[in-house]
Amino acid sequence: MLRILHILSLTGCLFVPWDGVTAFGGGRIRLVDGENKCSGRVEVLHHNQWGTVCDHGWDFREADVVCLELGCGLAESALHGAVFGSGSGKIWLQHVQCTGHEESLTRCASVLHSDPPCTHDNDAGVKCSGTLLMPTLSLLSPHSVFSAGEAVRFSCTVLLGHHLSDFHLYKHGVSTPLVTQRVDQSQTRVELTLSDLETSHQGSYSCLYRIKGSSPSQLLSSPPSNSINITVVELLTPQHWYNTSIEAPAGSVIKGHSFNITCSTLQQYPGGSFQLRLIRSNGTVRQSLPALTPSVTFTFPSAQSSNEGYYYCLYRVQLGGRTFVSRESQPLPISIRDPDPVLSPMVISWLVSGLTFVVAVIIIIIVAKVLCKKEKKPSELERETRTCVDNTYVALSINKI
Numbered sequence: 001m002l003r004i005l006h007i008l009s010l011t012g013c014l015f016v017p018w019d020g021v022t023a024f025g026g027g028r029i030r031l032v033d034g035e036n037k038c039s040g041r042v043e044v045l046h047h048n049q050w051g052t053v054c055d056h057g058w059d060f061r062e063a064d065v066v067c068l069e070l071g072c073g074l075a076e077s078a079l080h081g082a083v084f085g086s087g088s089g090k091i092w093l094q095h096v097q098c099t100g101h102e103e104s105l106t107r108c109a110s111v112l113h114s115d116p117p118c119t120h121d122n123d124a125g126v127k128c129s130g131t132l133l134m135p136t137l138s139l140l141s142p143h144s145v146f147s148a149g150e151a152v153r154f155s156c157t158v159l160l161g162h163h164l165s166d167f168h169l170y171k172h173g174v175s176t177p178l179v180t181q182r183v184d185q186s187q188t189r190v191e192l193t194l195s196d197l198e199t200s201h202q203g204s205y206s207c208l209y210r211i212k213g214s215s216p217s218q219l220l221s222s223p224p225s226n227s228i229n230i231t232v233v234e235l236l237t238p239q240h241w242y243n244t245s246i247e248a249p250a251g252s253v254i255k256g257h258s259f260n261i262t263c264s265t266l267q268q269y270p271g272g273s274f275q276l277r278l279i280r281s282n283g284t285v286r287q288s289l290p291a292l293t294p295s296v297t298f299t300f301p302s303a304q305s306s307n308e309g310y311y312y313c314l315y316r317v318q319l320g321g322r323t324f325v326s327r328e329s330q331p332l333p334i335s336i337r338d339p340d341p342v343l344s345p346m347v348i349s350w351l352v353s354g355l356t357f358v359v360a361v362i363i364i365i366i367v368a369k370v371l372c373k374k375e376k377k378p379s380e381l382e383r384e385t386r387t388c389v390d391n392t393y394v395a396l397s398i399n400k401i
Contacts (some may be wrong), residue, residue, distance in 0.1 A: 029069055029105055031126065033084040038072035041084040044092045044106065051090035054118035055080040061100040062108065063126040064163060065074055069104050072128035073220075074163065079125035086120035094118050100163060100185070101212065112157065114306035125188065130381030131214055132222035133159055135167075137207045139228055140191065145320030148234040151195040156207035163211040167192060172204040172227065185212075202232040233319060236324035237239070238265040238274065240313035242334060244303075252335045253303040261332070263313035264295035271319035277328070308336040315354060 031048070034040025042053045043360040057381040063075030079296040101188035140153035156167045164185050168177035178201075179192045192207060244259035253259045264275040276298045277284060289296045300307055310331040317324050 031378040051092035052087035054094040067128035082123040137225040
């Protein structure tokens with residue numbers, strides 16, 4: 001039974017939506033004689049009798065409503081002229097007018113009679129995608145390797161642009177989208193930009209889109225697109241230091257002596273290299289060594305005046321056709337000093353002073369010995385007196401006995 005909900009004038013015809021429409025996939029719509037369940041002639045059940053739909057005004061809006069109602073994704077084509085063969089029975093719907101948001105084809109406005117009149121040669125058909133088509137992700141940026149802080153631009157495209165709600169950019173391994181972009185229902189392509197890149201953004205990306213289902217609250221997600229990998233490069237400022245002979249004052253190298261400068265960084269990439277830059281009064285000199293290890297050493301076997309100046313170290317690498325260079329290290333000043341002479345005036349002065357002191361000590365010792373010996377040697381008178389006394393003592397002793 002038909003119930004007129006509203007009346008609209010269109011070339012003298014009456015539009016009437018059907019009542020009593022069941023929810024999504026309720027069985028009042030079917031596709032017949034197609035290649036699969038998601039293609040065929042559109043038939044409508046009314047008064048327990050299946051009938052067809054006239055193709056006058058039949059387009060993607062009506063075809064999308066049918067495909068969504070049957071759970072067959074989106075319409076790939078809205079077919080006219082009984083492509084899937086002529087039906088039989090009543091032609092229940094003529095000149096159907098859908099907005100594309102209806103829950104069922106039977107919710108769309110239609111006319112009771114059309115001019116020219118419809119026959120089964122005008123039976124409408126559809127071919128649905130079956131499932132939502134996979135979108136295509138492409139890279140709009142001219143390269144796939146980026147510095148930290150840059151932005152990467154993707155494009156997500158779908159061949160069919162009906163009922164679209166939004167597009168999402170996902171990084172593999174992350175459940176929430178990094179970028180979401182709302183679109184018009186008919187928009188088939190969107191640009192997705194990921195700004196302020198960090199090293200954590202390095203990885204594989206894909207996109208998907210969502211469409212509005214047969215009810216306003218229903219959103220259907222497409223399969224994920226192809227994957228695109230990006231690399232995010234973040235180069236740390238290298239550290240550097242120098243080594244030379246221990247007798248050299250700090251910040252200096254003795255001329256003719258060897259010295260070396262070591263450059264080091266924690267963050268490395270395949271194929272990187274260290275560059276040592278010397279800025280001196282008459283120009284700049286550069287040297288480069290492959291970064292086979294986290295640290296490399298530049299060796300100078302014999303320091304010369306040309307080695308004097310300010311040394312800077314940086315790290316560079318080529319990836320994806322781009323060259324990335326770190327910031328330079330702090331300047332390392334090195335001066336080249338002439339070696340001290342073998343006997344400098346100061347050394348000579350020290351030697352003379354020392355020798356004088358030694359000679360003086362020797363003289364004092366000799367004089368002291370001489371004086372001591374002279375004091376110990378008895379005089380001739382003392383020897384005679386002692387002899388006399390001794391003899392007397394001996395004589396006295398004998399007489400007494």
